Amino acid sequence: MTVQSEGVDKPERYSSGGQISGALGLAGVLAVALYGVVQPDAGYAPWFWALLLLVAVLVHVVLLRPAVVLHAGEVELRNLLSSWWVPYGRLTGVEVKQMTKLHVSGEKYVGAGFGRSRATIRRDGAIGAAPGEQPRDVEEKASLGHLVEAKLVRRMNGAKHAAAEAGPVRRTWAWPEVAAIAVLVVVTLVTALLS
Known part of the structure; x- marks a missing residue:
């Protein structure tokens, strides 16, 4: 088991676990969504589609996003919603x-x-x-x-x-993920209440 050589400028991403579980989670969400598309009589409520998207975003945030990334001049500690x-x-x-x-x-x-x-x-x-x-x-x-x-x-x-x-040490937020979670939570709740 080796890591990338020292002189390479390409960022090196390391994570422990989660990659396979994340891929399986996204595949599961996709399978449920495809079933709803192929079988229109499955009876998915509008809020369920928003919930599926929310689950997909959460799988990405929790299982796929976290990592340690070694860049040329700095290291990035990528956590759930910030780095x-x-x-x-x-x-x-x-x-x-x-x-x-x-x-x-x-x-x-x-x-x-x-x-x-x-x-x-x-x-x-x-x-x-x-x-x-x-x-x-x-x-x-x-x-x-x-x-x-x-x-x-x-x-x-x-x-x-x-x-x-x-x-300096700096912190950046994962704004696309934060926005997606906030919007999908609101859409799921509103569509569930209106159903």
């Missing part, structure tokens, strides 16, 4: 445990989209893989979480030696 963008030069510590935690001058930023189980953390410790280190003989045995943590630590240390000033 934290942390420049590597601002990092003072990195932990990839059950969740990814980035430490920045006493502040802690948490990303729920990528992590390791306790058993995986114990196994990584048992093979002698210290946090932030990636010895060649351990690389094939270490978990993906350990390898990503080691990559984050290397980028953090590399940014500390760079002469450029790191930008």
Whole structure:
């Protein structure tokens, strides 16, 4: 198991779980919607169509969106409805445990989209893989979480030696998802009350 090489400028996306469940959830929503289209006598109420769309958006937000994305100069902790963008030069510590935690001058930023189980953390410790280190003989045995943590630590240390000033930590909201949830909740409730 390997991660992308260090010199590549393409963003690297890592998430634990959820991808298969999310795809199955969206497929289920699509199957129910197709049944309603193919069988007009199925009797779907107007509010049910809005509810189906709401379920699809929630599946995307909860299961597919969360991740840790490594960009060229910063790491993105993509959570359900917002993302934290942390420049590597601002990092003072990195932990990839059950969740990814980035430490920045006493502040802690948490990303729920990528992590390791306790058993995986114990196994990584048992093979002698210290946090932030990636010895060649351990690389094939270490978990993906350990390898990503080691990559984050290397980028953090590399940014500390760079002469450029790191930008600020910033938070961005997932406005399309927020708007879709708000609109679909209102539409579902209004159509259900009017039915």
